[in-house]
Amino acid sequence: MSKMFHVKQSLSALSAAIGLVFIVILNSACGAQLANPEGWSPPVELTDSTILAQVDRGRVSGVDISESSNQMLLWTFPEVEVEESSDGGGGFLSGLFGGGSDSKFSDDPFYAKPLIIGRDDIYLVSNSGIVRKLSLSNGVTEIPAEIWVTELEEKVISSPVLVGGDLYIATDQGSIFKIAANSGEILQRWPTGTDRIWSSLHVYENRLVLADISKGQMFFLDLVAGEIVFELDLGGGVPGDGLFVNQSGYVGTFGSELLRIDLREPKVDWRTPTDGWIVGQPVIDASSLYAATSRGSIYAVDVNSGQVIWSRSYFESNFRARPVIYRDSLLLVDREGLVFALELDTGNKLWESATGRKTDANPILIGDMLVLLTKDNQLLEVDARSGSSRLLFSKRLDRTDD
Amino acid sequence: MPIGAIWRTFLETPLVNVMVGLTDIAFGDYGLALLLFTFLTRALLFPLTVRMLNSMKKLQEIQPRMQEIQKKYSDPKRRQEETMKLYREAGVNPLGCLGPQLIQFPIFIALYQVIRITLGSTPESVVALSDRLYDVTWLQNSIPLSRDFLWLDLGENGDFALAVIVFCAMWLQQRISSNRSLANRSENQQQMNTMMQWMFPLMFTWFVLATPAGLGLYWGSSTLIGIVLQWIFVGPGDFRWGSLIPNLIRRQIGMNDFVPPSAESIGKEKVVSQDNDEASSEKESSSDESEGSRQTAGDGKRKKRRGSDRARSDGSRDQSGSGRRRRRKRR
Numbered sequence: 030m031s032k033m034f035h036v037k038q039s040l041s042a043l044s045a046a047i048g049l050v051f052i053v054i055l056n057s058a059c060g061a062q063l064a065n066p067e068g069w070s071p072p073v074e075l076t077d078s079t080i081l082a083q084v085d086r087g088r089v090s091g092v093d094i095s096e097s098s099n100q101m102l103l104w105t106f107p108e109v110e111v112e113e114s115s116d117g118g119g120g121f122l123s124g125l126f127g128g129g130s131d132s133k134f135s136d137d138p139f140y141a142k143p144l145i146i147g148r149d150d151i152y153l154v155s156n157s158g159i160v161r162k163l164s165l166s167n168g169v170t171e172i173p174a175e176i177w178v179t180e181l182e183e184k185v186i187s188s189p190v191l192v193g194g195d196l197y198i199a200t201d202q203g204s205i206f207k208i209a210a211n212s213g214e215i216l217q218r219w220p221t222g223t224d225r226i227w228s229s230l231h232v233y234e235n236r237l238v239l240a241d242i243s244k245g246q247m248f249f250l251d252l253v254a255g256e257i258v259f260e261l262d263l264g265g266g267v268p269g270d271g272l273f274v275n276q277s278g279y280v281g282t283f284g285s286e287l288l289r290i291d292l293r294e295p296k297v298d299w300r301t302p303t304d305g306w307i308v309g310q311p312v313i314d315a316s317s318l319y320a321a322t323s324r325g326s327i328y329a330v331d332v333n334s335g336q337v338i339w340s341r342s343y344f345e346s347n348f349r350a351r352p353v354i355y356r357d358s359l360l361l362v363d364r365e366g367l368v369f370a371l372e373l374d375t376g377n378k379l380w381e382s383a384t385g386r387k388t389d390a391n392p393i394l395i396g397d398m399l400v401l402l403t404k405d406n407q408l409l410e411v412d413a414r415s416g417s418s419r420l421l422f423s424k425r426l427d428r429t430d431d
Numbered sequence: 432m433p434i435g436a437i438w439r440t441f442l443e444t445p446l447v448n449v450m451v452g453l454t455d456i457a458f459g460d461y462g463l464a465l466l467l468f469t470f471l472t473r474a475l476l477f478p479l480t481v482r483m484l485n486s487m488k489k490l491q492e493i494q495p496r497m498q499e500i501q502k503k504y505s506d507p508k509r510r511q512e513e514t515m516k517l518y519r520e521a522g523v524n525p526l527g528c529l530g531p532q533l534i535q536f537p538i539f540i541a542l543y544q545v546i547r548i549t550l551g552s553t554p555e556s557v558v559a560l561s562d563r564l565y566d567v568t569w570l571q572n573s574i575p576l577s578r579d580f581l582w583l584d585l586g587e588n589g590d591f592a593l594a595v596i597v598f599c600a601m602w603l604q605q606r607i608s609s610n611r612s613l614a615n616r617s618e619n620q621q622q623m624n625t626m627m628q629w630m631f632p633l634m635f636t637w638f639v640l641a642t643p644a645g646l647g648l649y650w651g652s653s654t655l656i657g658i659v660l661q662w663i664f665v666g667p668g669d670f671r672w673g674s675l676i677p678n679l680i681r682r683q684i685g686m687n688d689f690v691p692p693s694a695e696s697i698g699k700e701k702v703v704s705q706d707n708d709e710a711s712s713e714k715e716s717s718s719d720e721s722e723g724s725r726q727t728a729g730d731g732k733r734k735k736r737r738g739s740d741r742a743r744s745d746g747s748r749d750q751s752g753s754g755r756r757r758r759r760k761r762r
Contacts, residue, residue, distance in 0.1 A: 066553040140554060186554055225575070227554065242575050266575055268557065283574050305571065308558055323561035349558050364558070389555060 066156050068138025069349065071391035072402050073145055079103070079169045080393070081143055081151070084406050084424045087134030089143065089153060091169055092408065092422055094395070101422045104172035106163065107134060142188040142229070142391075144196075152191070152210075154198055158183045162213060177213030181206055187239070188229035188270070192252060199226035199239050205250060221248050221257065229270040231278065233292045240267035240280055247280075249295060261295050263288060270310040270351070272318075279318055279332075281307020287320050287330060299335030303328055304342070310351040310391070312359075314373060321348035321361055329376060339376040343369070351391040353399060355413040360399055362392055368399070368411050368418070382416035384409055442541045443548075447563045448570060450549050455573040461550065462580020465645055468542075469652045473660075476534060480657075484664035487608070489523045491665065539650065546645040550578050550586035585645035593647040594639040600654040601632035607661055 070089075072082035078095035084102075091103035137157045144152040151163040151173060158181035163173035184201035191197075195216065196208040203224045207217040223241040231238045236258070237250040245266045249259040265284020272279040277298070278290040283306050289298040305324030312319050317338060318330045325346035329338040346363035353360040358370045358379055366384040371377065386403040392411075393400050399411040400421065408421040450464060457463035473480070496517055504510040518524075551557035557575060564570050578586045583593060605628045639647035678688045 067555055069554070224577075224579070243577065265572065268575075284572050285568070306561055306574070323558065324566070347558070347561055389558070 065136060066138055066140075067389070067404055068140050068156060069389035069391075070139035071142055072393055072400055072408070073143050074393065074395065075145065075165070075169050076148075080395075080400065080408075081145070082402050082408060083139050083390075084402070084408060084422060085134075086138045086406055087136065087155070089139065090424075091172075093170075094400070094408075094410075094421060102424075103170050106173055106175075108172060109133065140186040140227075141198075144189050144191060146191060152189060152196060154185045154189055156184055156186070158185050158200065160189075160196070160198065160208060160213065162210070179208060179213040179215060181215070186227040190230040190232060190237070192232050192237070197230055197237055199228075199230055201225050201227070203241065203243075205230075205237070205239070217255065219250065219255075219257065223248075225266075227269070228267045228280070231271065231273045233273070233276070233278075236292075238271075238273070238278065238292060240271060242266035242268055242283070245282065245284065247278075247290060247295070259295055261290065261297070263290075263297070264300070268306060269308040269349075272311045272313060274313060277332075279311045279313070279320075281309075281311060281320055281322075285322070287311065287318070287328065287335070289332070289335060301328070301330050301335045301337060308349050312352050312354055314354050317373070319352050319354070319359055319373075321352055323347050323349075325363070327352070327359070327361060327371065327376065329373075341371060341376040341378075343367075349389045353392055353394050355394055355397075355399070358413070360392070360394075360411075360413060362388055362399075362401060364389060366401075366403065368401075368416060370413070370416060380416040382411060382418055384411065384418050438541075442537065443544055444563050446538075446541050446545045447548055447560070448565050448567075450545055451564060451570050451573050451576065454549075454576050455569060459573070459577055460580065461576045461578065461585055461645065462583065462648060465580075465585070465648050466652055469649055469656065472535070472538060473653060473656045479534065480660055481664065484661060486523055487661070488665045489521045493517055493521050493523065535653065539646070542649055543642055543646050546586065546643045549576055550643065550645065551575065552586055552643070580648070583644040583648065585648065586643050588643055589640050590644045590647065591640070593644055593651065594636045597639045597647050597651040597654065598632045598636040600651055600658065601635050602628065604654055604658050604661070605631055607658070607665075 068083055068086060070083050072080045072092075075081050075091065079091055079093050081089055082092055084090045084092065085105060088105050088107060088109075090105040092101050093103055094101060137155045137159065139153065139155055141154040146152070149165045151165065153161045153163065155161075160179045160181060162176040162178075164176050165171075165173045167174070181198065181200060181204075183204055183206075185198060186201055187199040189196050189198045191210060194210050196206075196210050198206045198208065199221075200206065201224075203221045203226055205219045205221060205226075206215055207219075208215055221239075221241065223244045223246065225242040226239055227242055228240045232252075235252050237252055238247065239250070240247045240263060243266060245263045247261040247263055247267075248257050249261075250256070251258045263280065263282055263284075265282030265286060267280050267282055269281060271290075273292070276292050278292055279287065280290065281287050281303070285303050285305055285307075287301045287303055287307055290296070291298050303320070303322050304326045305322035307320050307322055309321055313332060316332050318332045319327065320330070321327045325343040325348070326340055327343075327348075328340045330336065331338055343363070346365070346367060348361060348363050350362045350364075354373065355370075357373050359373050361369045361371070363369075364387060366386040366388050368382045368384060370379040370381075372379060384401065384403075386401075386405065386407065386409060388401050388403045390402040392402075394413065397413050399413050401409045401411065403409060407423040409418055410421045411418040450461075450468065453464035453467050454461050457467055497514065500510060500513045500517065504513055548556055548560060548563060551560065560574060561571070564574075578584050583590055635650060639650065676686070681688060
């Protein structure tokens with residue numbers, strides 16, 4: 030065989046080898062970071078000692094926090110046998126071939142906050158747009174009964190709202206669905222002309238108020254006329270929930286601004302520039318508004334003028350969760366699980382506590398305890414007075430104890 | 432510093448910022464930004480690409496002399512020495528064509544991650560994007576990025592139409608890169624060429640189906656640019672558009688069978704076209720003489736074969752340059 034063919038064959042073999050190396054590099058380079066949706070639905074209180082939380086991705090559980098750790102789990106919905114998996118985070122190839130999941134619900138977590146109406150009715154909306162109405166008529170200790178289930182066939186991040194017997198849900202594709210709360214029937218669907226809505230819905234005087242991410246618009250949907258009657262340009266997409274107090278709405282944007290919206294006109298009352306995105310919902314106390322940014326800054330702003338009262342920066346932090354006001358302090362949790370307490374009036378740090386567990390979900394305050402749901406679906410409690418923390422509940426721990 | 436951190440700090444994060452910046456420049460259109468990025472990458476790799484294409488061109492040009500060596504020397508050692516000597520004389524590096532491909536691999540891999548990070552396949556990744564962006568206000572304010580381009584959702588996997596386009600583009604690139612008529616003497620080589628012709632396009636089609644459409648857009652557009660460059664600098668080799676229609680179908684629609692041109696005819700075409708470049712147009716007659724002297728330097732069999740080649744490749748002549756056709760008539 031000629032040298033030319035030797036060379037050509039070598040080239041072909043080399044190309045094949047490069048192809049294989051390419052696949053291996055692709056796998057190693059992309060491995061651990063191939064992300065599945067995790068869901069940041071916050072825990073909510075069912076009773077004084079019982080909370081509803083996503084302690085298993087894609088499923089919600091009733092947890093009695095007054096019990097000892099291995100007795101806490103009351104029920105989990107949907108009820109399935111969990112398939113054990115040794116996969117520690119997937120990889121490029123596992124992503125291609127579909128690996129890395131714990132149960133058949135793991136790929137469909139909850140971002141929307143569960144809507145609790147009265148003591149019995151729970152509305153759950155999963156990321157893939159499966160809407161369920163559950164009933165706790167047998168008590169919080171019993172697994173809830175499924176009343177109806179409806180599929181929207183659009184992804185959902187935004188939290189729903191119930192108005193006059195109808196459930197309104199905004200989707201990641203920019204639609205608004207109206208669903209009959211008693212039957213689950215889809216009554217209407219409005220396209221907003223945008224493609225992503227993540228912020229929760231609010232109702233102001235027969236108008237559904239919502240803001241989108243892509244266009245940076247606030248939409249006002251007239252519930253009587255059934256049409257969008259006003260669009261307000263916010264100058265940046267709204268990735269998180271707004272705070273609505275009386276006729277005012279406070280929203281943070283991807284344009285690194287905090288805004289107050291007058292819902293009556295509607296118009297922008299003031300804009301306050303910040304150093305990063307405001308993804309977490311702002312909180313209000315008397316005449317001060319508090320918001321945390323994705324670049325680690327916390328702002329206290331006068332609600333009337335928008336003037337910054339004080340600001341503090343923790344450059345290593347990225348805040349997604351909403352701050353919590355506890356007595357005279359402001360409690361913040363960053364995405365890495367670092368918890369801060371700042372003085373409300375001055376912004377001075379009172380204490381700092383590293384939980385060592387990543388978290389995106391909004392924390393809830395129960396008594397003196399701040400309850401966090403971590404990204405690995407464990408419940409932690411942090412003492413709001415001192416910052417000391419402990420593991421409250423872990424599904425794995427529960428399984429081990431069993 | 433662990434390799435993951437190096438990868439992230441020096442390739443992935445800068446590329447995230449480049450893509451966000453390009454999107455801002457491209458009127459907020461991520462698809463246009465990807466095309467812009469492809470052009471920039473190809474422009475940066477242009478010197479390497481030209482070197483590779485020149486190597487390919489020279490390899491094609493020396494094919495007749497290579498075949499002469501094969502015929503002339505039966506001793507493999509001597510044959511190898513003469514081949515290497517020919518490579519040296521022609522300034523050809525057979526491995527030189529791998530450079531641009533090798534450099535594109537890490538870009539391709541990093542771009543896969545960058546698309547997932549920037550387009551936010553999950554809400555968490557959109558929020559985490561803040562950690563990756565440099566502290567530049569206009570970069571920060573460019574978020575979120577639009578995922579739509581033409582019919583594509585650039586962040587979604589598995590666009591079939593895009594996969595078909597990438598497959599066709601890669602198949603064509605492989606096809607014009609490998610000269611079949613040169614391989615027809617070795618069954619092994621022919622099999623290898625056929626395997627490569629289908630393996631790479633199929634492999635990348637699978638990648639396009641299994642990764643975000645943005646990556647397919649990058650690879651498809653990069654491949655198309657590669658085809659254009661190759662066509663300009665090297666030519667289509669023995670590929671003719673007519674060969675895309677199988678003879679079975681050609682017969683059914685009343686066309687003549689397609690017969691691929693032989694290696695010698697391609698080699699000669701190349702030499703002739705090179706002569707055309709070198710000789711000025713006003714000296715056509717002297718150019719003919721020089722070609723004639725080259726022809727006499729070859730053996731008689733080659734002359735006959737060339738004649739029969741011309742007769743056989745009538746079907747493919749439509750694609751040949753008109754200047755070349757005039758030259759043949761004159762001959």
